[in-house]
Amino acid sequence: MAQRNGDESIRTYVILPVPETWISTYGIDLEKDGAKEALIKKEYIEWAQELKNLVLEIEEPLITRPLYMFPVVTLIGNSAYVMTPFAGVGVNLGMMDSLEPFQAIKRHIDVSTDFSLEDALKEYENRLFARSDKYGALTFGNLEMFFTKGYTAEEILYKMVEVMGLESLTSQRRVSEGRLMLQFY
Numbered sequence: 001m002a003q004r005n006g007d008e009s010i011r012t013y014v015i016l017p018v019p020e021t022w023i024s025t026y027g028i029d030l031e032k033d034g035a036k037e038a039l040i041k042k043e044y045i046e047w048a049q050e051l052k053n054l055v056l057e058i059e060e061p062l063i064t065r066p067l068y069m070f071p072v073v074t075l076i077g078n079s080a081y082v083m084t085p086f087a088g089v090g091v092n093l094g095m096m097d098s099l100e101p102f103q104a105i106k107r108h109i110d111v112s113t114d115f116s117l118e119d120a121l122k123e124y125e126n127r128l129f130a131r132s133d134k135y136g137a138l139t140f141g142n143l144e145m146f147f148t149k150g151y152t153a154e155e156i157l158y159k160m161v162e163v164m165g166l167e168s169l170t171s172q173r174r175v176s177e178g179r180l181m182l183q184f185y
Contacts, residue, residue: 001085002054012054014062015084016043017147023064030062086142087135096131100124 001013016022023030028038039062040052067084104120145151145159 010054012058014039014043014055015067015146017143020066023066030064035062083136083139084143085139086146087139089135089138093131093135097128100127 001015003011003013005011018026028035028042030039036056036058040047040055044052044055101121101124104124105117108115108117108120142159145156
């Protein structure tokens with residue numbers, strides 16, 4: 001996964017669906033010279049060279065960071081969504097979950113006797129759980145799609161356009177010089 005940053009640099013992430021013990025049992029010391037090449041050879045041998053270069057040209061050492069998904073965790077804000085980033089909604093969900101508890105508590109203060117603080121938080125949690133279920137399923141489905149052999153780059157791109165809700169803005173799909181091009185209006 002590559003992410004363009006505000007300073008025009010590109011941060012690249014190598015994401016693998018692996019068991020929790022993977023770091024200790026993998027067989028490649030990811031902190032040593034040659035680790036990127038060994039990782040590419042072992043995990044991404046079938047990838048296009050341009051994608052391999054995103055990893056090979058990383059100037060910093062590889063850092064391992066486990067990502068976990070839990071079915072139900074009640075937290076407030078961005079940390080309320082312990083899931084992988086394959087739905088592309090993390091910041092928006094975090095902002096929503098910063099706003100909604102405030103609105104629920106304000107409603108409690110405004111209504112006071114009829115709407116307890118516990119009621120306010122329960123109302124917020126109900127919305128949070130519904131969003132968590134919806135986007136947890138979406139990100140898990142996308143994660144499976146990205147790491148299941150058989151999907152073409154074109155199928156993945158179309159799915160991402162659909163997930164992002166951009167299909168109605170897509171005026172033309174065409175292949176140019178072997179690359180899929182989407183034009184938006």
